Amino acid sequence: MSQSPDRHRRPTRSLYAALALVPLIGLGTLAACDATKASASQGQPVKVGLGSASGTATVQAGDRLRVSADGGVLTEVTVTDPRGRQLVGGLSGDGTVWTSRAKAAPDTKYSVLARTKNPQGDAGEAKESLTTGKVAKRNWAKLGPARPGEVIGVTEPITLTFAFPVTQREAVERRLKVTADEPTEGSWTWARTKDDKDRIAWRPKDEWKPGTKVTLRAELNGLDSGGDRFFTKDYGLSFTVGRSGAVRADLDAGAYTTPGLGLTPALWQGPGG
Secondary structure (H helix, E strand, O other), X not given: XXXXXXXXXXXXXHHHHHHHHHHHHHXXXXXXXXXXXXXXXXXXXXXXXXXXXXXXXXXXXOOOEEEEEEOOEXXXXXXXXXXXXXXOEEEOOOOOEEEEXXXXXXXXXXXXXXEEEOOOOOEXXXXXXXXXXXXXXXXXXXXXXXXXXXXXXXXXXXXXXXXXXXXXXXXXXXXXXXXXXXXXXXXXXXXXXXXXXXXXXXXXXXXXXXXXXXXXXXXXXXXXXXXXXXXXXXXXXXXXEOOOOOEEEEOOOOEEEEOOOEEEEOOOOOOOO
């Protein structure tokens, strides 16, 4: 009579050894995979470059600032001047280049904060700075009406009289904006003054309506007026027709000089360009 195998027979030593290898091999494989994933996720940091939109490394007055990413993309770019005013701009479609919409002011140090992302998805940031070139020749403007305390008449034009000739007239005109709280139609015209200076004037088609609040923004900072003679400031003017004297604004100072009140905070600040 044959005997059935012993169901309670103890496993041999070799079987124990074989079973013991199974979890060890599995753990080793998982550890190797985790190491590979960690290595793959740690890509190279994105290199950030600064220069002008024209492709030169140096940025001159009137240039547009360019921030580029090598080895990844830009997710956010903030450019500020020493007074904390931002130079507005936008990213390219592929996210590798940021270009300012406003032109850079001369002899100004800009601080750049660029946030980036590499192909592995790692986020990073770079802090850089650059100083724009100085200008040898400058131009500036005198605004009118700008006689403190004088009531502005209903036929009074808005004028800018320039210290030096302006040959880039269309470029200057594009930087000028007149707004009024009462719809007012008007236009700019150029002329020469008696003392042989260039002047541009905005005249309403009809008379100003008394009580109309009028504002001029002249964002000329960084603009070449012709012959490499640059404006280095923005200008502003605000007045109420038939009620009060003109309010003069130095946008670089961020304040108005108001008749009888002295300096008061400006309603806006220039873009630094």
